[in-house]
Amino acid sequence: MAHTIGVSGLRKRYGDVQAVDGVSFEVGAGEFFGILGPNGAGKTTTLEIIEGLREPDEGEVTVLGERPWPRNAGLLPRIGVQLQASSFFERLTAREQLRTFGSLYGVAAARADAMLETVGLADKADVQVEKLSGGQAQRLSIACALVHDPELVFLDEPTAALDPQARRNLWDVLREINTEGRTIVLTTHYMDEAEILCDRVAIMDRGRILEMGPPATLVRGLAAPTRVSVASGTLTPEDARSLPGADEVTDDGVSLVVSTRDPSAVVAALAARDALTGVQIHGATLEDVFLDLTGREYRA
Template identity: 40%
Template sequence: MDAIEVEGLKRRYAQGFEAVRGVSFSVREGEIFALLGTNGAGKTSTVELLEGLARPSGGRVRVLGFDPHTDRAAVRPRTGVMLQEGGFPSELTVTETVRMWAGCTSDARPVPEVLAQVGLSGRRADVRVKQLSGGERRRLDLAMALVGRPEVLFLDEPTTGMDPEGRRETWELVRELRASGTTVLLTTHYLEEAEALADRLAIMRSGRIISTGTREQVVAERPSSIRFALPDGVKPDHLPASLPPATLERGRVEIRTPRLQSALTDLLLWARESDIELQGLHARTATLEEVFMEIAQLPEDDEGHEGHEDDKDGSAPERLEVERV
């Protein structure tokens, strides 16, 4: 059963700027689904519609079977939301902040339990919000999203500002939530994070989903590569005709092919029959980063879609931001 259903979703801002342009996807119960894309791709605009923070300009959204905007009273108690920034009162302590939020939440979990889960128990529980590091603030944001025992959890850039240890602890927590049956939809700029967590993912560009599926399905849409160096006197045009055209750069040959096993078999058989050693032979499928960058560099379509999703009038240029950990 699907916990989230999205069909033909659209979101239009002032001056006709369309940040989300007919997006469709679904998220199964107990699944981690990652929404990827450059700044301005439409990720946050999409997630805000799923959270019920705005009414779609077109299309249909269902979360746990309800419209998250019109049926907000039915959806909100069953969902948790971790925004990019929490904006909590700076003079309150961590414990006071979570206790305040728990007081506004139905069936709230015990505050010490939540703080222990996100690594803010002990001494850090009595620290004022203004004294927290960036990574600790993100842990507090996550704690607030978990207070209400959510069935569906929205995580918008959940590990920004965290050190590597904190990031991996958060990953493990997200996996534990999935194991307990929680459905998770996350946006992230960290491609390694998507690879480590997501059961399925979607890559957005200019308000549309360009590619979706498991990591393996997404990268399978792009060609694999075979790289090697040929001995002196042997040129790329000596390679068997069954192989795709090869390129030569800095003395190394590269062959890109959608049929890696077949092409590699032909190459190795030719090398053996020709008594040729392929120096530095390296074969691999495409990486998620390569797929992401290829999609990020696609030209704008003829309808024109420019602007940053955080700039509602669409006046700011898109920025490319890809990070690896």
């Protein structure tokens, strides 16, 4: 696979804070690549260096075969950037907003109008941006990043603060964009989002990449127990602890949960006791991998 992005030995310091500390990775053409990490992990700084918005202290970066710094005007028509905070021209409608962005790249009005359809905002074309919902504003922001048909798209926490329905609608938009062959680099705090959308993810903390690979591969590599749950009262916690393969049992009054390394033995034993009411089986997730690597303490 051809490489769209190459990062080697990247470092960036702000005073006493080492924001990025020796980061190296590559992103293939057409790949959906995620960068995950807690607050202050260095995700946004890494992205801004790759985009050519910040100068690295050390390291090398190539984007589409070129160096983004010093600010490379030749790259601008080939990349699209959606930042954490979206800023629009005041009092313009969604159509006028998108046409204005498009005009900066010599894009025809018809192309800008077509992007409204792509992101599901055709019915909001004449609505002023101040009156759009959070999800609609995020979709318009992504449309602005795509209006000039870039080869590479950077999305910095595009679904932050959106409700579940708006997030999932936006996921559909992102899948379609990627299916069209564009390379996407995404930062997000939502593990389910990364697990569903990304071909590969890099988990960062304290400026370093801790693990990198396809989400399913990272999850399989985590030696985490499977959780088998049934409705409380189906059997007592004491009976559950006697089940073959049961390692730990908890009961919160709603669900009785058995943690096990041998889920088939536990499920078979529950079936033999006719105790499968409300049964659910939960394996490890990317969130488990994330917490195992970065810890569980709160980060402001």
